[in-house]
Amino acid sequence: MSEKPKTEDKKFNIKNLIKIPAVLGLTIGFISAFLQALLISAGGPEAYGFCVVCHTRDLVNSISKNLFGTTFPTAPFSAVFPTLTIIGVIIGGLLASKRNKEFRFKKGSIKSYIFYFIGGILVMIFGLMLGACPYRAALRTAYGDMIALIGIVSIFIGVFIGTRIIIIKMKKESV
Amino acid sequence: MPGWLAANIAVYLVPISTLIIGFVVGYMAQRSGFCSIGGFRDLLLFKQTRLFIGYLALIGGAALGYFIFSLIIPVAFPTYPKVVTGGFAALPGAPNAASVYGVLAMAVVGGIGLGLLGVLLGGCPLRQIVMSSEGNLNSIFFIIGLCVGVIIFYMFIVANLVNIINALFPA
Numbered sequence: 434m435s436e437k438p439k440t441e442d443k444k445f446n447i448k449n450l451i452k453i454p455a456v457l458g459l460t461i462g463f464i465s466a467f468l469q470a471l472l473i474s475a476g477g478p479e480a481y482g483f484c485v486v487c488h489t490r491d492l493v494n495s496i497s498k499n500l501f502g503t504t505f506p507t508a509p510f511s512a513v514f515p516t517l518t519i520i521g522v523i524i525g526g527l528l529a530s531k532r533n534k535e536f537r538f539k540k541g542s543i544k545s546y547i548f549y550f551i552g553g554i555l556v557m558i559f560g561l562m563l564g565a566c567p568y569r570a571a572l573r574t575a576y577g578d579m580i581a582l583i584g585i586v587s588i589f590i591g592v593f594i595g596t597r598i599i600i601i602k603m604k605k606e607s608v
Numbered sequence: 609m610p611g612w613l614a615a616n617i618a619v620y621l622v623p624i625s626t627l628i629i630g631f632v633v634g635y636m637a638q639r640s641g642f643c644s645i646g647g648f649r650d651l652l653l654f655k656q657t658r659l660f661i662g663y664l665a666l667i668g669g670a671a672l673g674y675f676i677f678s679l680i681i682p683v684a685f686p687t688y689p690k691v692v693t694g695g696f697a698a699l700p701g702a703p704n705a706a707s708v709y710g711v712l713a714m715a716v717v718g719g720i721g722l723g724l725l726g727v728l729l730g731g732c733p734l735r736q737i738v739m740s741s742e743g744n745l746n747s748i749f750f751i752i753g754l755c756v757g758v759i760i761f762y763m764f765i766v767a768n769l770v771n772i773i774n775a776l777f778p779a
Binding site: 468583 | 612613614615618619620621622623625626627628629630631632633634635636637638639640641642644645647648649652653658659661662663664665666667668669670671672673674676677680681684685686687688689690691697698699700701702703708711712714715716717718719720721722723724725726727728729732733734736737738740741742743744745746747749750751752753754755756757758759760761762765766769
């Protein structure tokens, strides 16, 4: 949800700077471009610096290839060693939440676990249909790929439908 | 494809560099609450632009980065400004259709699905992973679902999907 930064602490330093989402946006974009300049010789595709869906797919398919001998595809970029983006994100988020004392176990119900589990499966399927998560869609758009731009517009339409559902649900609950 | 580094060195740097990028992004995302779909949602529901500007900054930063680095080392950006990886699909191994309309149809369906699910689950894939590292058990089940989804997609869905798309949108 949208946390507001505390007003008392407005000094300009790194600690406050990284609380601004736009700083992270610029960072992801710029690092991704740098990564391509550095490592494109490992294999394509282009605009592949950061992607939750695609990099997770590469990691899972690479592990299942080594363990069970499956032939599910990975990007040429991950042909030898897979991308470990998702593991990095987990470690980074864990360290950040531990250091700032924001880590706490938040349990759900069996119903919500099943809902999120199926949600994860569907997000992966839709993401692979688009060939991107919202992040790589942004990278591809910046690279000039108009299909990705249509993907972003579609995500926006999907969010619009979702917010309508939320509003209808809230109205039903308040009646 | 030639980059700054030789291929046999670059392959070793793939896991290391993506781990570092993931770490930096995960740390900063935890601090800022960065979320792409959350940005769209806050804009539509609450007229808040904080996260939405973050997403625009992502597109802007990437556009700037690709432009600058493609000037410095053009060989690393052979197809700039366009992503094409065999046929029309931009992701090797993802379903590829015979016509560009098929790819567009998959992008539209996939995008709407991602947006709708993102709102109902309360966050985009990156936000879910960050929430799981904050101790949210729901999000941990989401990550397990992501991994199972890969296997399900390649075992049962991809071939049928391509057949359906090609039947609907012949070349």
